[in-house]
Amino acid sequence: MPVRSTDQILHKAAWLYYTHGLRQDEVAKQLGISRASVAMYLRRARETGIVSISTSTQLFADDVLARELEDTTGLASVWIVPEDRHAMDSAAEMPVVAAAVFLELIKKGDRIGVAWGRTVYHLADVLPYADLQGVTVMQLCGNLGAPYNYRPDQCTTEIARRLNAEGINIYAPLVLGSERLADELRGEPVIREQLAAISDCQLVLYSVGGCESDSHLVRCGALTADEMHALGKAGAGGVIAGQIIDRNGRWMDCAHNRRCISADLDTIRTIPKRMMVVEEDAKFEPLVAAIKGGFVSHLVVTTSMARRLLSRWNEVTDAA
Template identity: 70%
Template structure:
């Protein structure tokens, strides 16, 4: 049910006070209302049961820009985090919102596929604890040996821990040294069955990576900066679950992809809810590629990225007409 205009200030006040820990006077300044009004709104929020992050995300679901973006990009649902001047890092708002959206999308008995990266681990790290029944969290791609907290296995197990769920890791590296080794490993019954089971997931959680020197694949040693630059010249547009895609959202024909142990794009596309979260504005082109490839049904972005996507959709429509 849509939030009525009269209720929006209640939701905003509750969001700022409970999700971000602002004092009542800070909430009043942010919303340009009196402190007495803030106290009244918070009391109403408690009385009506909306003082939890999960429910308050409905405020963003009902945002007009989100609805327009859903129509323009043919997505099932879009959530837009506002640009708040009081936050030193605006991407924090996106992660907080995404954690709440994720919990809303998870159902009892669900099987959830999880990728990796800073965005995913940040979501896991700030996610509220939930005790869901018979939920399984599976790793979407092989692992990396680099000592980062946002490795694939770390992301999977942290989300499983927050949900009190069963976690299933991939006991294989993300990328092999030769195509022959990768082909042989994919044929091993344990790995083969794990890859085949990805399509049985009800929900996928991932972000989209860039194809530049700052890419996780470069920082974690899977590719050198020079190799990544060469792949970009060949048409690389983004990275999803450790795999490189082109601007159409298709797997790039390259040796690197043939050496990767990861869920196939076809398996990802049949997952009913594919939640993509993008924090950085620099990932505009990779995000366009993921959307073009049908790798996203549900999207969480910031207001600036949302406007860029709308502008791009409008320009594309004009060119097509």
């Protein structure tokens, strides 16, 4: 069964209190909960024995890994989906866990930015119905061709429907035929206001795309395989909301990006909660670039991906 949000909070409270030596009020502030809740979680941790690693369950072992990854990378929260469960494989469990985390992060009156892709679409497909009137779900980037699955408007509309929230779509293509056309369209009042309003978001939800010849941008026709290959040779590291970032997470000054109708990446970095969900092992390097670039604060990954990330950051620390 998926990791429950209360389990994750309980283990994180115990980690901060017993391992880092934070006071209960400091733990409460960091987790955004009351001091009384912290005291309750710590009592439950003692009663169930999870504060003793020798008696910990697999869930706690994964949670220790999550806490170590948070400490090493500076991420606010990491959720790990185990890959060795018999009841459900990680590919099926990932969107269920991610949907639970997503709901947990939403507050009354929030404005939420949503990107696109298979991972986000699968999350939307399993998202429980909720009555979150007063919440607004916004599309982060322009749209793709009609035959393409997992379009930005599909993801935004479905998530808004599941939440009973207001949905705002960007009625513009993701990529224009020329930089001049892209500049002119960004200057249109409706598009300009929609893109500017993204800065008011409290939460964004997305995955990170790869730069392979079969990536989403190539399959949807935004780039040819040769163009993507050339970008890779020039240092491309991943795709955020339809835009190319380099291996250090910086916006690439390239023709594709200059022709994009998408949220300003510097604006996305300033949004308090930046939730990223990554399923595929092939997205390891793009995920590293996204973390380096400041596009992630809350992360949902598999156990193996978390171990690879921890190993990479430890190698960087040792080299320094």
